Amino acid sequence: MSLDSVFVNPLAAAYQSIGDYYESEKLINDLLLSTEDLSVDQDGSVNHKSCAKDSVSYSLLVKSRAANGDWSSAVEHLKLMTEAGMYPVSRDLNSWKEVSSKKSRFSSWKKRRNVWIMHRSGTF
Numbered sequence: 001m002s003l004d005s006v007f008v009n010p011l012a013a014a015y016q017s018i019g020d021y022y023e024s025e026k027l028i029n030d031l032l033l034s035t036e037d038l039s040v041d042q043d044g045s046v047n048h049k050s051c052a053k054d055s056v057s058y059s060l061l062v063k064s065r066a067a068n069g070d071w072s073s074a075v076e077h078l079k080l081m082t083e084a085g086m087y088p089v090s091r092d093l094n095s096w097k098e099v100s101s102k103k104s105r106f107s108s109w110k111k112r113r114n115v116w117i118m119h120r121s122g123t124f
Contacts, residue, residue, distance in 0.1 A: 055086040
């Protein structure tokens with residue numbers, strides 16, 4: 001069963017907002033077709049265009065991989081996006097940067113705090 005990306009993308013984004021990147025990616029991949037899966041009719045028109053991944057779908061896939069630190073898969077999804085004729089916009093780039101920096105920020109805040117304390121106390 002394939003659904004329109006208008007319905008799938010907000011649900012996938014909701015999963016990402018609660019931190020469930022795996023379920024978000026699974027939802028997009030299971031319910032939306034990639035552009036190479038679209039069939040072409042005799043008259044040249046494309047079937048199931050509404051069921052295809054759009055630029056938002058690809059952006060969510062890249063964001064999911066960036067959040068998990070899987071950069072090779074993030075680049076692969078970005079490559080698939082551009083091969084489908086869709087390109088990221090500045091909002092996508094900011095989103096990917098934010099999610100990737102959040103992960104490093106939360107893991108090293110104690111380190112930065114300790115460096116700051118050492119610097120302030122003069123033992124640095």
